[in-house]
Amino acid sequence: MSIDGTATVLLAVLLVVAITVLLALLWPRIRVLARVALVAAVLLSVTAASLLELNRLTETYPSWAELAGSSPEAAPRTVLPGHGRLETYRVPGPASGMNQAMMVYLPAAYFTPEGARLRFPVIEALHGYPGTPESWVRRLDIVDHLDREITAGRMAPTVVLLPRQTPDRLLDTECTNLVGGAQAETYLTVDVPDWARTHLRIRTDAAAWGLIGYSAGAFCAMNLALKHPDRYTAAASLSGFADPGIKVGDHSEKTTNNIAWRLAHLPQPPIALWIGWAADDHGASRGSRDVVRLARAPLTVTTAIVPKGGHSHATWQEMEAPAFDWLSAHLARPAP
Numbered sequence: 001m002s003i004d005g006t007a008t009v010l011l012a013v014l015l016v017v018a019i020t021v022l023l024a025l026l027w028p029r030i031r032v033l034a035r036v037a038l039v040a041a042v043l044l045s046v047t048a049a050s051l052l053e054l055n056r057l058t059e060t061y062p063s064w065a066e067l068a069g070s071s072p073e074a075a076p077r078t079v080l081p082g083h084g085r086l087e088t089y090r091v092p093g094p095a096s097g098m099n100q101a102m103m104v105y106l107p108a109a110y111f112t113p114e115g116a117r118l119r120f121p122v123i124e125a126l127h128g129y130p131g132t133p134e135s136w137v138r139r140l141d142i143v144d145h146l147d148r149e150i151t152a153g154r155m156a157p158t159v160v161l162l163p164r165q166t167p168d169r170l171l172d173t174e175c176t177n178l179v180g181g182a183q184a185e186t187y188l189t190v191d192v193p194d195w196a197r198t199h200l201r202i203r204t205d206a207a208a209w210g211l212i213g214y215s216a217g218a219f220c221a222m223n224l225a226l227k228h229p230d231r232y233t234a235a236a237s238l239s240g241f242a243d244p245g246i247k248v249g250d251h252s253e254k255t256t257n258n259i260a261w262r263l264a265h266l267p268q269p270p271i272a273l274w275i276g277w278a279a280d281d282h283g284a285s286r287g288s289r290d291v292v293r294l295a296r297a298p299l300t301v302t303t304a305i306v307p308k309g310g311h312s313h314a315t316w317q318e319m320e321a322p323a324f325d326w327l328s329a330h331l332a333r334p335a336p
Helices: 006-029 032-058 134-138 142-151 184-199 216-227 259-265 282-294 313-330
Strands: 085-092 099-106 122-126 159-163 209-214 234-238 272-278 300-306
Touching (some): 006 032, 099 134, 099 142, 099 184, 122 216, 134 142, 142 313, 159 184, 209 313, 216 234, 216 272, 216 282, 234 313, 259 282, 272 282, 282 300, 300 313
Parallel strands (some): 122 159, 122 209, 209 234, 234 272
16 A cells, blocks of 8 residues: 555544544543543544645655655556656766656657667656656656657657656755755756766757756746756746745845746846646746746747646646647657
8 A cells, every 4th residue: 555545545534533433432431541542642643644645645755665765766667569668767966966766758669660760859857846756657647648649749759857856855946056955956957968868869959858847846947948048948837936935045046046037137048938827826827927928039938828727736737738749849859
């Protein structure tokens, strides 16, 4: 039974009910110390059930092993003919000092005789906070979405990287280089691409590289693309914000790591952004609209608004396929 499964949460709720009923039945017949113990048990079980449900929603700890502090390699995914494959690799970071597991989606064409002679475009997919790359797989069904869009011809065969953007799942880096802390920006824009270029059959030119993210990952995608136009040509934001919402340590959250400030005060690069949000997601809507309002040529922006859904996985699933299709259209195609 997985830690983030619905069955685990239901079992915890049943335990709360059972202990509460037991307390009610035994209350007149037990002494003070026993009553205190049962009340404490009720409180602890309610707390545990609440934390399990919170973890289920955020997938901070997708497995019991990760809760215990280990990060096991993902089990091989069953691959059907004509479908992409999800692999897990360990990606060291000589430039950043970070060393993390990364899932990689390899399209079906990667394994064909024709594909063996090609190098593929690349998209880095960034998760939210709290969260892990597993949220892309479990909650957003990224593999099925990519398989479907590529098979339908709406998207070119593309390698998709799903890196972790923090060495501590309870530390929110917003994909920045924290002063005296995790160097997430360097890991994502230097170490991960360098590793991918060495170990995968991919294109190395910036015209074939893009970024996508949801929630905090959406801020990451826009911010990294704007800061590194020599490495990325396009980025897609699903419910993103214009500022990181954390303290970086050098006040750059108000300047160079603030998208609104950057667009207002620095030259805008010749890249493309896809920005989507739900109309009833007031925080992301405000931040996304600020980015759209401040954008100027040569930066180009495409917007997509869903009427409702809030800041949720349901909204991101609705925007996911169109965002990937748009990204693919803006990236260079597979080439020898």
